[in-house]
Amino acid sequence: MVKPAVPSSPPSLPRAGARSAAGSTGPAGSAEKNRRFDVIVCGGGPSGVAAALAAARRGCRTLLVERYGFCGGMATAALVNPFSGHAFHDQLAPVGKRASLIGGIFKEVALALHAGGGFGSVLMDAAFDEELLKRIYDAALVEAGVTVRYHTYLTGVRTKTTAGKRITGIDTISKGGPEAFSAEVFVDCSGDGDLAAMAGCPFSVGRPADGLTQAMTVSFRMANVDKRAMAAAGGMRPARALVEPYFQQALAAGELHYPHRNFVHFYDYPRPGVLHFNMTRINRVSGLSAEDLTHAEIEGRRQAFVLGEWLMRNVPWFRDAFVDKVACQVGVRETRHIDGLYTMTMDDIVEARKFPDGITRSRYFIDIHNPTGALDPHQRPNGKGEVRSGFGPPPGDFYEVPYRCLVNAHCPNLLVACRALSASHEASAAVRVMATMHGVGEAAGIAATEAVRRACGVTEIPGEWVRSQIAYMSEPPDYGTPWNVEKNFEQKETKATEMKNEETPMPHPAFCMTDMENRLRMQPVSR
Missing domain, CATH: 3.30.310 (TATA-Binding Protein)
Structure with a gap:
């Protein structure tokens, strides 16, 4: 590992209004108002971070716009816990086994949390420390070279009509005033499909019968x-x-x-x-x-x-x-469902369907927090039987999320990679969870990069090709090390005999940094 240089004197502060190489502005806000990127990601939740990392690591000049002063979205601002859907319990095996369904960037994040004492088990639906998660996201984005703009709100979308309504740029507002950014490809990770809605993409809201959305929670x-x-x-x-x-x-x-x-x-x-x-x-x-x-x-x-x-x-x-x-923000489970080339249904979940263009996988169930009360049932779309909270794929199986749910016929250079992706009210209640969204975002970043390279729309990128770029999608569930940390998931559901008499203090995150963390904390982050 290359040892970072330690400056002999404190670095000089940027002059007022100066623009850095990363595209930030100084206090006077006099930087160039029209800035061009290859990929712009709107929203810094789990999917937005994964999308930005995937694009930047593949060489795209990437901007991530986030309204809060940190990334994580529902995971950090709303304290939503735990990570769910990734932990796979093979109940059909003669001896119960646990594995992870989702690798890639989610696996990196989960292992970094675990190393810092902020994630009880990578093999269970376990709670995590959101403050450590913020730092992990920050460090990964900085190392990848993503231009991050916190405290920045999306206010508008600029489009031109060619073959479909192509997005040319976004308008934002921050403390420095209004700014405009342009790019070749845009990824909507706002959670609510804000960018897609502003661009005029068709969508529905909530359940079909009355438009009501799932209940909210303040954690x-x-x-x-x-x-x-x-x-x-x-x-x-x-x-x-x-x-x-x-x-x-x-x-x-x-x-x-x-x-x-x-x-x-x-x-x-x-x-x-x-x-x-x-x-x-x-x-x-x-x-x-x-x-x-x-x-x-x-x-x-x-x-x-x-x-x-x-x-x-x-x-x-x-x-x-x-x-x-x-939580400083209420946890929102459902708003818009953007119409995509394919709409996931409840049957896709309960029948554990796999797709040629499947880009991530999950075993999370149809977890409907009903708008009108805990005992309000939902009818199956085919009219057979009822669906209540807890209805999911068969034991020992999982479903996949197809790439077509992220793209639409309206905007050829837009990917919707958040809970607003194309899914029914019931299916959305399963795929919305944060571990799955890491996988969705990573796939979107890969597709965005290829669209920039080919100078084409994201609808022209074959979903099968995107799948081929995601290593874990061609592999069976990972039952091996380093995920298989048996002692930790046993401790999570402890028996008294397995517990120590005294609580063992968790190691402070500063002493559990990855190599990336050590490099970054040794030197100031340049503006």
């Missing part, structure tokens, strides 16, 4: 929980089972007014004394309405503290605990 954490006592009770699952009767009794007696969720749902978090909660629920709201989002966040925070205070008063494990962190 939160509690700290100083007596996790050692919980471990002595058998671990997380037994602990939840022990709390559940008290929760139900309090609801029935009117001691706790909480009509939003009908069961206790907390789980382990990879830091001492901390638990993660996914228990708030806000129904009949739209992620496309600022008014609804405002209501959801106010109401979600209220629900978080109602639950936290009840636990502190009534459950001994929480006697000295407190609400430590509440």
Whole structure:
């Protein structure tokens, strides 16, 4: 490894208004207003980071535009946990085996989190430390040479009509004022399909019957929980089972007014004394309405503290605990579904369908957080039977997401690589999860790069070719090392005999850096 040079004196600050090689602007904001890239990615969630990395690593000059001051989207701003859908349990094997379905960039991220003590297991649907995730994303983007623009909002799209409506550029707003950027290929990783909608791409919203979208959640954490006592009770699952009767009794007696969720749902978090909660629920709201989002966040925070205070008063494990962190944004599960060349359906999920142009894979189930309540059923599209939360692929199997779900006939140089990809209400409830989105984003970045190289539209890039560039898609589920960290996934669902009497402090992330991290933290990031 090349040792980075250490400057003999502190680097000089850029002069006001100066433009760096990476395309940033100085405080005066007097930089060039029209900037050209090969690929522009709108949205820095898991799919956006993966798309930007895949494009930049293949030589494309890549811009990533993100409204927050960090990447991660729902994973960081909304504290959505855990990573799901990647962990594959082969229930058909004579002895239960665990593997990962998703490799590539997701595997890099998961292993970096694990090395930093911020991911309990790479072989289970495990919680992760979002602060470490932010740093991992930052470091990877900087090393790949991606131009990252935080605190920047998409305000408009410029198009020209040739063969279809081709996007020529985007308009943004930031503290420095309005700016315009242009590129050959655009990747919508906004989560809501904002770029596609601004470009005029057809879309639907929510479920077909009434347009309602899945319920939202404000996630939160509690700290100083007596996790050692919980471990002595058998671990997380037994602990939840022990709390559940008290929760139900309090609801029935009117001691706790909480009509939003009908069961206790907390789980382990990879830091001492901390638990993660996914228990708030806000129904009949739209992620496309600022008014609804405002209501959801106010109401979600209220629900978080109602639950936290009840636990502190009534459950001994929480006697000295407190609400430590509440998501700064409500978790949004569904908004737009952009019409693509192929629309995934519920049958694709439950029949574990594979596709010649499949670009990632998952085993996550149809997890519908219903707009009108936890017990609201959904009919199958073919009218046979009902679908409820928990309906997924057969045991020991998985489904694939086809490339055609990312492209559409309206904009030939646009990929939609987020939860707004082309999927039905039911199918979207399965493919929307963040591990899967890493795979979707990586495929989009690969396709965008090839479209730039060939000077053609993304619809002209064969999905089969994109699949061929993703190594793990041609391989069986990975049951081998370094994923197979048995001791860690056994610790996640511990028995009391497997737990130490004292919690072992997690290593500080600074002492668990990868080579990339070590290189980057030795020198300042150039502007």
